[in-house]
Amino acid sequence: MTRVFSGMQPSGTPHLGNLLGAWMNWVAMQDHADCVYCVVDLHAITAPNEHDPATLRRRTVELATGMLAVGVDPERSILFVQSHLHEHAECTWLFNCVAGFGELHKMPQFKEKSAGRGESVSVGLFDYPVLQAADILLYDTDEVPVGEDQRHHIELARDIGQRFNHRFGEVFRLPKAVHPPAAARVMDLQDPTVKMSKSASSEKGIVHVLDDPARIEKKFKSARTDSATDIRHDREEKPGVSNLLEILSAATDRGVDALVTEYDGLGYGTFKGAVAEAVIELLRPIQERYAELDADPGEVARLLEEGADRARAIAVPRLERAKDAMGLLPPGTA
Ligand code: AMP
Numbered sequence: 002m003t004r005v006f007s008g009m010q011p012s013g014t015p016h017l018g019n020l021l022g023a024w025m026n027w028v029a030m031q032d033h034a035d036c037v038y039c040v041v042d043l044h045a046i047t048a049p050n051e052h053d054p055a056t057l058r059r060r061t062v063e064l065a066t067g068m069l070a071v072g073v074d075p076e077r078s079i080l081f082v083q084s085h086l087h088e089h090a091e092c093t094w095l096f097n098c099v100a101g102f103g104e105l106h107k108m109p110q111f112k113e114k115s116a117g118r119g120e121s122v123s124v125g126l127f128d129y130p131v132l133q134a135a136d137i138l139l140y141d142t143d144e145v146p147v148g149e150d151q152r153h154h155i156e157l158a159r160d161i162g163q164r165f166n167h168r169f170g171e172v173f174r175l176p177k178a179v180h181p182p183a184a185a186r187v188m189d190l191q192d193p194t195v196k197m198s199k200s201a202s203s204e205k206g207i208v209h210v211l212d213d214p215a216r217i218e219k220k221f222k223s224a225r226t227d228s229a230t231d232i233r234h235d236r237e238e239k240p241g242v243s244n245l246l247e248i249l250s251a252a253t254d255r256g257v258d259a260l261v262t263e264y265d266g267l268g269y270g271t272f273k274g275a276v277a278e279a280v281i282e283l284l285r286p287i288q289e290r291y292a293e294l295d296a297d298p299g300e301v302a303r304l305l306e307e308g309a310d311r312a313r314a315i316a317v318p319r320l321e322r323a324k325d326a327m328g329l330l331p332p333g334t335a
């Protein structure tokens with residue numbers, strides 16, 4: 002069976018972009034692949050701004066709870082917290098000795114996040130993609146479902162795996178990135194030319210997975226559109242309307258063309274109301290499941306422990322083989 006691995010950072014409150022762009026796809030992949038999903042807290046602490054420990058802890062639980070609520074199924078898939086396995090950090094060290102300074106230095110995400118920070122930028126931020134390579138390669142991963150922005154990181158993981166195998170013998174399976182189909186990019190409701198993101202300047206443009214129906218309705222009703230009244234899909238000319246069409250399409254699993262036929266001529270007010278309604282309905286069962294899990298933190302903790310045990314069963318032998326291949330003396334031998 003195809004092995005899938007993906008991770009998400011506990012660096013904010015999950016929003017509609019995370020749900021439609023990542024989670025729905027993660028859930029769907031469980032039907033035909035052997036999936037491993039990870040809350041990557043070790044990545045979250047590389048963020049250039051100092052993080053608050055209590056907030057990180059809370060967000061880690063929230064993200065894991067969100068994944069379960071959306072439908073990541075702990076019976077079929079493995080869900081765990083990255084820092085619960087020291088193997089990820091240990092494997093990163095091995096890969097640090099295989100990865101090149103030059104290739105890390107030109108990673109677009111590193112350039113972006115370190116811009117203007119000079120020498121104060123942390124080694125962890127620089128090393129971020131190597132930790133990500135460890136995440137992926139430790140699980141014999143075939144496919145990594147991620148957004149386009151992660152393409153370079155997955156290619157680097159592949160390069161590191163290939164170089165390692167070439168130098169030390171076949172240890173790692175080489176992964177490839179897969180990008181989810183349609184509606185993969187949810188734009189900010191107030192500025193539809195930028196992606197909906199945790200780091201947006203205004204709350205009004207972001208729909209959080211746990212927003213209540215009244216708030217969701219308000220956000221969609223005040224979504225930025227244009228001064229015309231026609232409803233058609235044109236990302237250049239009509240970014241706001243196009244974004245709403247794509248959200249509605251993803252939320253209802255209907256094609257954009259059919260939606261245009263149905264809503265064109267009815268006015269923006271009606272259309273926005275329909276999008277709000279569809280998103281509220283999409284989120285309702287997720288929010289209900291979240292509330293149940295949230296009321297039983299012991300159960301979430303238990304599921305995460307079980308997930309970590311199952312993750313370990315895959316990662317430990319792979320790491321041991323890598324260490325052995327590199328010539329690190331196995332304990333108990335001489
Ligand atoms: P982030 O919240 O940036 O850490 O992203 C976590 C995951 O959600 C990644 O797989 C992203 O590709 C996906 N994602 C984040 N924001 C959006 C968005 N606005 N539209 C679609 N997917 C997104």
Ligand code: TRP
Nearest residue numbers: 006007008009010041133136145
């Ligand atoms: N860097 C990824 C992101 O920001 C998160 C991540 C960490 C990841 N490790 C991973 C994604 C392994 C896929 C596979 O979205």
